[in-house]
Structures are given as C-alpha cells and as structure tokens.
Amino acid sequence: MTAASTASAAPRTDRQHMMRIAVIWVVLSVIGMVLVYFVWGPHMPPGKDSDQARVQQDGNRLLGTIAVPVFVFVWVYLGYVLTNWRVKSSTPVDEVGDGPPLKGHAGFQAIWLGVTTATVLALFVFGTVDLAHNDGAGTGSGPSPIWTPTGYDANAAQSKLLVVQVIGQQWRWTFRYPQYGGFESDVMVVPAGQEVQYSVTSLDVIHSFWAVNLGIKADANPGVNNVAFGTADKIGSVNIRCDELCGLYHGSMTTTGKVVSPADFKTWATKASSTYQQLIPFLPPYADIYLPQSDGGYYDPGQDPLPSGPPPGPASPSVIP
Amino acid sequence: MAMDTTAPPAVDRAGNPAGPPAPRADRPWWLGPNLVLAFVGAAAGYAIGHMVGNWIAHTYQQVQGEGQNNHAFVLGYLFATFGWLAGIGALNYPFQKMFGYAPASEAEGAHERKPTLRSYFSYTLDHKVVGVQYLVAMLFYFFVAGLFALAIRSELLSPTRHIFQPGTYIEIVGEHGTMMMMLMTSVILGPFGNYLVPLMIGSRRMAYPRLEALSFWITPAAFIVLLSGIIVGGFPTGWTGYAPLSIEAGEGQDAYLVAFGLMAFSMIVGGFNIICTIINYRAPGMTWTRVPVFVWSMLVTAMLMVLAAPVLVAATYMGLMDRTTQTALFDAAHGGSSYLWENLFWFFGHPEVYILALPGFGIALELLAVFARKPVFGYRTAVAGMVGVGVLSFFVWQHHLFVSGMNPDMRPVVMLTTELISIPTGIIYLAAVGTLWRARLRLTVPILFVLGMLFNFLIGGISGVFLSDVPTDAVAHGSFFVMAHFHYTIMGGLIFTFFGGVYYWLPKMTGRQLDQRLGKIHFWTLFIFFNSTFLPLFAIGELGMPRRVFEYEKALQGLNDWVSISAYLIGLSMLIFVYNFVKTMFIDPRPTEPVGNPWGSRGMEWMTSTPPVAYNFAHVPTVVSSPYEYGTGAGPMAYIGGEPPGVPTQYEEVN
Numbered sequence: 002m003t004a005a006s007t008a009s010a011a012p013r014t015d016r017q018h019m020m021r022i023a024v025i026w027v028v029l030s031v032i033g034m035v036l037v038y039f040v041w042g043p044h045m046p047p048g049k050d051s052d053q054a055r056v057q058q059d060g061n062r063l064l065g066t067i068a069v070p071v072f073v074f075v076w077v078y079l080g081y082v083l084t085n086w087r088v089k090s091s092t093p094v095d096e097v098g099d100g101p102p103l104k105g106h107a108g109f110q111a112i113w114l115g116v117t118t119a120t121v122l123a124l125f126v127f128g129t130v131d132l133a134h135n136d137g138a139g140t141g142s143g144p145s146p147i148w149t150p151t152g153y154d155a156n157a158a159q160s161k162l163l164v165v166q167v168i169g170q171q172w173r174w175t176f177r178y179p180q181y182g183g184f185e186s187d188v189m190v191v192p193a194g195q196e197v198q199y200s201v202t203s204l205d206v207i208h209s210f211w212a213v214n215l216g217i218k219a220d221a222n223p224g225v226n227n228v229a230f231g232t233a234d235k236i237g238s239v240n241i242r243c244d245e246l247c248g249l250y251h252g253s254m255t256t257t258g259k260v261v262s263p264a265d266f267k268t269w270a271t272k273a274s275s276t277y278q279q280l281i282p283f284l285p286p287y288a289d290i291y292l293p294q295s296d297g298g299y300y301d302p303g304q305d306p307l308p309s310g311p312p313p314g315p316a317s318p319s320v321i322p
Numbered sequence: 323m324a325m326d327t328t329a330p331p332a333v334d335r336a337g338n339p340a341g342p343p344a345p346r347a348d349r350p351w352w353l354g355p356n357l358v359l360a361f362v363g364a365a366a367g368y369a370i371g372h373m374v375g376n377w378i379a380h381t382y383q384q385v386q387g388e389g390q391n392n393h394a395f396v397l398g399y400l401f402a403t404f405g406w407l408a409g410i411g412a413l414n415y416p417f418q419k420m421f422g423y424a425p426a427s428e429a430e431g432a433h434e435r436k437p438t439l440r441s442y443f444s445y446t447l448d449h450k451v452v453g454v455q456y457l458v459a460m461l462f463y464f465f466v467a468g469l470f471a472l473a474i475r476s477e478l479l480s481p482t483r484h485i486f487q488p489g490t491y492i493e494i495v496g497e498h499g500t501m502m503m504m505l506m507t508s509v510i511l512g513p514f515g516n517y518l519v520p521l522m523i524g525s526r527r528m529a530y531p532r533l534e535a536l537s538f539w540i541t542p543a544a545f546i547v548l549l550s551g552i553i554v555g556g557f558p559t560g561w562t563g564y565a566p567l568s569i570e571a572g573e574g575q576d577a578y579l580v581a582f583g584l585m586a587f588s589m590i591v592g593g594f595n596i597i598c599t600i601i602n603y604r605a606p607g608m609t610w611t612r613v614p615v616f617v618w619s620m621l622v623t624a625m626l627m628v629l630a631a632p633v634l635v636a637a638t639y640m641g642l643m644d645r646t647t648q649t650a651l652f653d654a655a656h657g658g659s660s661y662l663w664e665n666l667f668w669f670f671g672h673p674e675v676y677i678l679a680l681p682g683f684g685i686a687l688e689l690l691a692v693f694a695r696k697p698v699f700g701y702r703t704a705v706a707g708m709v710g711v712g713v714l715s716f717f718v719w720q721h722h723l724f725v726s727g728m729n730p731d732m733r734p735v736v737m738l739t740t741e742l743i744s745i746p747t748g749i750i751y752l753a754a755v756g757t758l759w760r761a762r763l764r765l766t767v768p769i770l771f772v773l774g775m776l777f778n779f780l781i782g783g784i785s786g787v788f789l790s791d792v793p794t795d796a797v798a799h800g801s802f803f804v805m806a807h808f809h810y811t812i813m814g815g816l817i818f819t820f821f822g823g824v825y826y827w828l829p830k831m832t833g834r835q836l837d838q839r840l841g842k843i844h845f846w847t848l849f850i851f852f853n854s855t856f857l858p859l860f861a862i863g864e865l866g867m868p869r870r871v872f873e874y875e876k877a878l879q880g881l882n883d884w885v886s887i888s889a890y891l892i893g894l895s896m897l898i899f900v901y902n903f904v905k906t907m908f909i910d911p912r913p914t915e916p917v918g919n920p921w922g923s924r925g926m927e928w929m930t931s932t933p934p935v936a937y938n939f940a941h942v943p944t945v946v947s948s949p950y951e952y953g954t955g956a957g958p959m960a961y962i963g964g965e966p967p968g969v970p971t972q973y974e975e976v977n
Contacts, residue, residue: 045864046866047797056793057793057794060788060791060794061794064787064788068784071780072780072784075776076777079758079776086761086763087765090764090765092764094919095922097762097764099696099952099953100695100696100760100762100952101696101760101953102697102953103696103756103760104698104700105699106700110700110703110752113748113749114745114748114749117744117748121744124790124791125734125737125738127791128741128790128792128793129737131791132733132734137730138792139793139796140725140792140793140796141725142727143728143729144727147730201727205566206567206660207566207660209868211800211866213866214866216796217796218797218799220727222660222727223566223655224654224660225660225661225727240875242868242871243868244800245564246492246558246567246870248492248558248567248571249489249492251492251870251871252488252492252870252871252872253483253871253872255873292655293655
C-alpha cells in the first residue's frame with residue numbers, strides 16, 4: 002500500500018495515525034505478553050531443576066514479557082511507516098518533496114524518557130531484590146558473600162550447609178567433600194532439597210563452573226575461593242561445563258553430576274569416605290585455595306611430610322573465623 | 323585579528339642565512355619511501371629484533387627451560403613495526419624536524435596535488451586518500467576475519483571434533499575474535515570519519531594529517547603481526563586474552579599482545595586527530611547545534627578511543643612484561659591477580675563496545691534525515707543521548723565479571739549503571755521514530771541497511787538487558803547467548819550501517835555509484851541470513867552451550883547446523899557485495915559525468931565537487947543553517963563559493 006492509495010479521502014491527521022498505531026500496538030503487545038508469560042514462560046531455560054534455576058527462569062520470563070511491548074512497538078511502527086509513508090524508490094530525487102519539518106516534540110520526548118527511566122529503575126529494583134533474596138541466585142559471590150543462607154559459615158568445618166569444593170584445572174573438574182574427610186570425586190553428587198555451598202577454585206587458569214540445569218555459575222579463579230549457593234530440587238543428572246575459555250581442551254571440559262535423595266547422598270558420601278580413607282592423606286590438606294609450591298607441584302607426598310598442620314604453600318586464608 | 327604573515331628570513335641549521343632551497347633532483351619512486359621499502363623494513367626490523375632478543379635472553383631462557391624465547395618475538399614485532407613505519411616514510415618528517423633539517427619531505431603539498439594511484443599506497447597526508455585507504459583495508463580485514471568465522475562454523479557442524487585439532491580450533495576462534503574486535507573499532511571512524519568529517523564541518527584539512535596517516539599505517543602492521551601469530555601456534559585465549567592463561571601460552575600470545583597494543587595506539591592517535599579537527603576546524607557558522615549528527619558520533623567515539631585505549635596499552639604492556647621479564651602481575655601464586663587483567667581489559671573493552679556502536683547510531687540518524695526528507699527529530703536530545711552513552715560506558719565494565727566473584731557486593735550498582743545505558747540508547751530510537759513520522763521515505767539501498775540496523779540493534783539491545791540482570795545473567799553469561807548478543811549489536815548494528823554508509827557515500831568519494839539492484843539483493847540476503855544465523859544462537863546459549871567450545875550436546879546439533887549453513891549464506895551475500903564493488907570501481911568504464919548528489923542530501927559534503935577537489939573547498943565555506951532543514955524552506959546550508967551575499971563573516975583563510 003502506498004501513501005496514494007490509503008489517502009483516498011482527506012489525509013489522516015497526526016492523531017488518527019497515532020490512534021491506529023496505538024491500537025495495533027496494544028492489541029499485539031497484550032497477545033504477545035500473554036503468550037510469552039503463560040505459554041512460553043514455564044518452559045524457558047534453565048528449567049526448574051533447582052531453586053536457582055526457578056529464580057532465573059522467572060527472571061527470563063519477566064524480562065521476556067516486558068520486552069514484548071518494546072519489540073512490538075518498534076516493529077509495528079516500522080511496518081506502519083513502510084506501508085503508509087513510503088514513496089516509490091524510483092521517484093526522481095527532486096520530485097520526492099519534503100516531509101513536515103518536525104524538529105521535536107517536548108511532550109513526547111518527556112514521556113519517552115519518563116517511561117524508559119521508570120522501566121530501568123524497576124528492572125534494577127527487581128534484579129537487586131532477586132539477587133539478595135536468593136543468596137546470589139546461583140552466581141559466584143566471592144570469598145565472603147553478603148547474601149547467605151542460614152547456617153553458612155566461611156569455615157567449611159563449621160558450616161551447617163553441605164560444602165562441595167569445586168576444583169577446576171586444565172581440563173577437568175574435581176569435587177571435594179571436606180565434611181566427609183576431604184575425599185575427592187570426579188563425579189559431583191549432591192542431595193536434593195538441601196542447600197549446598199559450592200566453593201569454586203582453580204589450580205591454574207580461570208575456569209567457570211557451570212552446572213547448567215542447576216543454574217549455578219561461578220568462575221574458578223586461581224587463588225580465589227568463589228562461593229555460590231544452590232538447592233537442587235529434582236533427582237536426576239547434572240550437566241556440568243566449563244564456561245570460561247581455559248585453553249586447548251576447554252571445549253571438552255565437561256563432566257556429569259547426580260542429584261540424589263539426602264539418604265542416598267549420606268550413604269554414598271560415607272561409603273566413599275571410607276573407601277578412600279587410605280588415599281586422603283596423599284591429597285593436599287583441605288583448603289579454600291591451592292597455590293603451587295616453590296618446587297613446582299601442588300603437593301608432593303614423596304618430599305613433603307604427610308599433612309598434619311596447616312597446608313604448605315604461601316597462603317591458606319581458608320580459616321577466616 | 324591580523325596575523326604577521328611575513329616569513330622569517332631563511333636560515334640553515336647553523337643559523338647562517340640560507341639561499342633559496344636547492345631544487346630537489348627528481349628521484350625515481352623506488353628511492354623514496356614506499357610500500358616495498360616498508361615490507362623490507364619490516365622484515366629487517368623483525369630479523370634484528372629477533373636477534374637482539376635471542377642475544378639478551380638466551381642464558382635466561384636456558385635457566386627457565388621453557389624452550390621458547392618471548393623476548394625475541396616481542397622485540398621482533400616491535401622492531402618490525404618500526405621498520406615498517408620507517409619504510410613507508412612515517413618517520414622522515416619527525417626526524418628531519420628533530421635534527422633541524424628543513425622537512426624536504428614526501429608529503430609537503432600533497433593536498434594540492436590530485437591524488438595519483440601511487441598516493442593510495444603511500445604515506446599520504448590528504449584526508450580523502452587516507453579515508454579511501456582505510457575503507458579498502460577495513461573491507462579486507464573484515465573479509466579475512468569473516469573467513470575465520472566460516473571455519474569456526476564448519477567445525478561446529480558436528481557435536482564432536484571432526485575438522486580441526488583443538489589447538490587449531492582455538493587459534494581460529496582467537497584470530498576471528500581479535501581481528502574483528504580490534505580492527506573493526508575503526509571500521510567507520512577510519513574511512514568515513516577521516517574522509518567526511520572535514521567535508522561535513524567545512525574544513526579544508528584535518529588538524530593533524532601526519533597523525534591521521536600514522537593511525538592508518540599502524541593498522542596493517544597490527545593486522546600482519548596478529549595474523550603472523552598463527553605461524554608460531556596462535557594464541558589460546560580468544561580476543562579477551564584472560565590471564566593467567568595468556569601468561570602460560572606460547573609465542574603466538576606475544577603477537578596478540580603486541581598487535582592489540584599497536585591498534586590501541588592507532589586508536590589514540592586517530593581519535594585525537596578527529597577530536598581536534600572537530601573542535602577547531604569547523605567552518606564559520608558551523609555552531610555546535612548545526613554540527614551533523616554523524617560528526618557528533620565521531621566526536622564521542624574519538625573521545626572514547628582516546629580515554630579507553632591507553633588502558634589497553636597499559637594492560638598489553640603488563641602482559642608482555644609478565645611474559646618476558648616475569649613480573650607476575652597477573653599470577654596469583656606470586657602476588658598478582660587474575661582479576662587485574664580482567665579489570666584493565668574490560669575497562670577498555672566496554673567503552674570499546676560503544677566505540678563500535680556509536681558510529682552506527684550516527685550514520686543511522688544522518689541517513690534517516692536524508693531519506694525521510696525531514697529534520698532529525700529531537701536533534702539536541704539525540705546528541706545528548708550519544709554523549710550519555712559515551713559517559714556511561716566507563717561505569718559498566720564490571721558486568722563482565724558478574725560471576726567472577728570479584729567485588730560481588732557492587733553488583734547491584736553495576737546492574738543499575740548498565741541498565742541506565744538503555745535510556746540514552748532509547749533516545750536514539752526516539753530520534754529515529756520521530757524522524758520517520760510522516761516521512762517521505764524512499765527505500766533506497768542505504769536506508770534499507772539503516773532500517774535493518776534498527777531491527778537488529780533492537781534485538782541486540784534487549785538481549786543485553788538479560789545480561790545486565792544478575793540472576794538471568796547467571797544462565798547467559800559466557801554462553802552463546804552473549805555471542806549472539808554482541809553479534810547483533812556489532813554486526814547487526816555497526817556492519818549494517820557501515821554498508822549503508824558505503825552505498826551512500828561511495829558516489830561522493832569516487833563519482834561512481836554501486837549497482838542498486840545488486841545492492842538490494844546484498845541487503846536482503848544479508849538481512850535474512852544474518853538473522854537466521856544469530857537468532858538461534860540465543861537459544862543455543864540458553865540451552866547450555868558455552869562460547870568457544872568444539873564439543874556440544876548432541877541435542878543441539880540441529881540448531882548448530884542451521885546456524886552454520888546460514889553463516890555460509892552470509893558469506894555468499896558478501897560475495898555479491900564484493901562483485902558489485904569490484905565491478906563498479908575497477909571494471910566498469912569511468913562514468914562520463916560523476917554522480918553528483920544522487921540522494922538529494924542537504925549536507926555540506928555534497929556541495930563541493932565530486933570527487934572533492936584538493937583542499938575540499940575552493941574557499942572556506944560559511945554555514946548558514948542546519949544540514950537538516952528539510953521542508954522548512956531554508957536555502958542551502960552553506961555558501962561555498964567565496965563571500966556569501968549579505969552575511970557578515972569574520973574569518974581568515976586558513977592554510
């Protein structure tokens with residue numbers, strides 16, 4: 002449709018154009034928002050396998066719904082411009098004529114600014130509340146997080162939460178359970194329905210621990226204990242990937258995990274702890290971070306005395322009371 | 323105010339009265355600075371640097387037992403750059419001045435001459451030649467980096483590794499990312515900023531032509547150094563170069579650090595020139611409210627370059643020190659911190675994202691006014707929006723570190739500043755929306771690219787909100803979602819408007835117009851396949867595929883294959899452009915009459931001859947109205963033919 006065919010009678014006024022755009026916009030936006038929130042929303046990533054995943058899914062759902070009217074406005078408007086105010090592109094330049102010399106509209110600009118500012122501030126409040134009320138919403142929150150679940154203690158031994166230490170190195174993940182004698186496992190096992198403290202650290206370069214369906218993401222930095230909290234809800238498997246480029250085999254730095262019932266977890270952990278009883282002394286003593294020793298290794302059982310006191314190496318700020 | 327224009331008595335270096343300068347013998351071209359000499363200089367420089375590096379560090383390297391000598395590579399790259407610049411003639415003028423010789427150099431009076439073919443391959447001071455050099459070079463860099471992208475997509479056709487070894491794959495990822503992100507910073511400011519800013523503000527020249535030429539001639543050096551990293555195994559860090567991975571990497575990492583540092587230097591130098599030109603070289607009557615929106619976007623972009631790039635220079639320097647003299651700035655085990663690089667890098671890196679976005683806004687609004695035949699809606703607000711984006715961009719870099727565990731308590735603040743950026747960005751959209759209201763819109767090729775940009779950047783911008791909100795960022799961070807997001811803003815925004823600018827301004831630069839029918843095919847294929855490539859990547863990221871991996875879940879193979887095939891089709895679409903460009907510029911016969919002002923623009927760049935004469939305007943023009951007075955009945959925006967009738971002027975001829 003060109004301008005000529007629509008302007009059969011008197012040309013439409015600004016107001017009529019605005020009304021037409023507004024009606025199309027409101028109708029399509031409402032339809033779109035309902036579809037996104039109620040139909041697509043419950044199936045959005047990262048799913049519902051944990052409390053954190055739910056929070057993130059709700060966030061995606063809400064932001065997705067708010068985005069609908071913005072998308073629809075620009076699309077409807079561009080479509081309206083193209084169908085109503087288009088001049089054939091073959092028209093010679095001097096015959097096109099000029100549009101109305103509209104240089105601005107204080108009211109419209111003020112409304113636009115007001116709406117965007119209000120939206121942005123609302124998003125900020127939403128994001129902050131979401132973050133604070135969900136103990137960091139599954140993100141790595143540094144060595145001394147301020148939003149913590151009850152029972153948290155920086156000292157793993159005194160924490161009432163189950164502590165799982167996630168150790169990244171090129172190119173594998175290792176999981177350590179300090180409350181069960183400090184044994185190590187290459188499969189992550191966590192209990193369902195129980196808040197877990199993931200203490201993420203690295204032995205070499207920066208990795209990022211991403212338990213995809215649990216909604217946990219925390220960078221593994223060398224020399225830093227990066228703590229994230231998560232509560233898995235559903236018994237099943239966990240897909241774990243490295244989310245920060247860490248060198249050659251970053252692409253295959255994956256592993257799996259399991260969410261099991263608390264009773265099964267207890268059985269598994271006790272059993273593993275006793276199975277590996279003989280091996281635990283050969284591991285470096287549990288610490289929040291591990292740094293290389295001067296002789297180049299992390300721990301060398303052939304040369305260093307078996308662990309009894311504090312861990313060797315320059316620093317072990319694990320036991321900050 | 324009259325200036326004393328009498329020339330001082332000529333003296334030679336010793337202060338004795340000098341006779342008239344001896345006429346210079348006409349040297350054959352190959353004795354003067356030239357491109358061949360630049361390559362020779364670069365090779366010689368590399369050889370010397372490598373030798374010196376080996377000589378000073380060989381015993382040390384034996385002690386370390388690393389089997390690699392980073393000193394030799396770093397010095398080699400730096401000496402090669404020096405040799406390259408010496409060969410092309412960049413150092414003649416400063417050294418002649420330094421030692422008191424009259425600068426009997428290549429470039430004196432280069433403006434007055436009509437550029438010859440040779441000027442385009444030389445260290446030339448005419449901003450129009452530099453603009454064309456930039457344009458061709460940027461297209462070349464863009465296509466080379468694009469080929470790397472197709473290689474990545476080939477590997478990702480299958481969920482397991484099947485074409486490249488992991489090391490090769492990560493090299494390709496790094497080369498693609500770094501080449502695009504470091505060289506494309508100048509994709510609009512380089513060609514269009516340098517070519518058009520003087521024309522649009524009515525200046526006869528740039529403020530610092532030598533800095534301008536230098537800023538261009540560093541880019542081939544940076545490109546070659548970066549590409550040569552492949553010879554020694556590339557670098558495994560991607561374009562972000564995170565330490566300590568970058569510290570333990572092989573010699574290719576030196577190429578990354580040196581090249582990125584060089585490009586940062588080019589940005590500082592080029593940006594400084596643009597800023598000084600816009601502030602000081604505006605024609606009489608070119609008040610700040612008459613400055614074209616595109617020039618405003620260049621000013622803000624150049625400010626960001628000058629303020630952000632020095633941090634990158636410092637960071638790459640620290641990286642090189644860690645790798646050569648073992649300073650351990652980024653090594654946690656020896657008192658450094660891996661966060662330090664992340665902070666320094668993103669303090670540069672986030673403003674850089676707006677260095678890549680703002681020129682696109684500028685071109686979009688500039689072209690919208692011309693093709694809607696209306697004034698820019700809310701001109702002052704739009705300019706304030708661009709400045710606002712520029713200022714805010716320095717306060718948001720820590721959103722790249724939301725899950726890093728660094729400074730976690732500050733995350734709400736960073737979340738706020740990040741989300742605040744959508745207010746000034748929204749203003750740009752407001753200006754676009756208002757300009758299109760009741761427009762007389764002709765869908766020519768340039769405006770199609772701008773409308774495409776409005777579509778793409780909207781998706782890019784709104785996906786950015788998901789990344790600014792910490793809980794939703796927990797899913798998207800570091801995944802293909804991020805990758806899709808910034809391809810939507812940079813490729814969908816910057817590259818689309820860049821092509822719009824090419825179709826729009828090439829008639830001005832060359833007098834030849836690209837084929838419009840092929841242009842439309844280029845646009846529609848690019849638009850469709852761009853969206854078909856990058857839209858699925860949002861889903862792929864949310865479903866658990868991190869960036870820069872070569873293995874992914876089998877369930878995602880269908881989507882990935884779709885993306886890869888679409889990416890090849892983008893390549894085909896680009897071939898249409900290359901064909902159109904080469905055909906129009908080099909094969910078609912020279913048009914009998916150059917295309918004058920095919921778009922009916924009021925802009926001052928269209929008022930001078932096509933292609934513009936040496937020194938742009940025969941007289942310094944006098945600006946009498948805004949470039950956007952469409953439909954107001956105002957006369958031309960400037961008088962360019964000498965004294966304007968009845969308008970008082972107070973200016974002197976410059977130059």
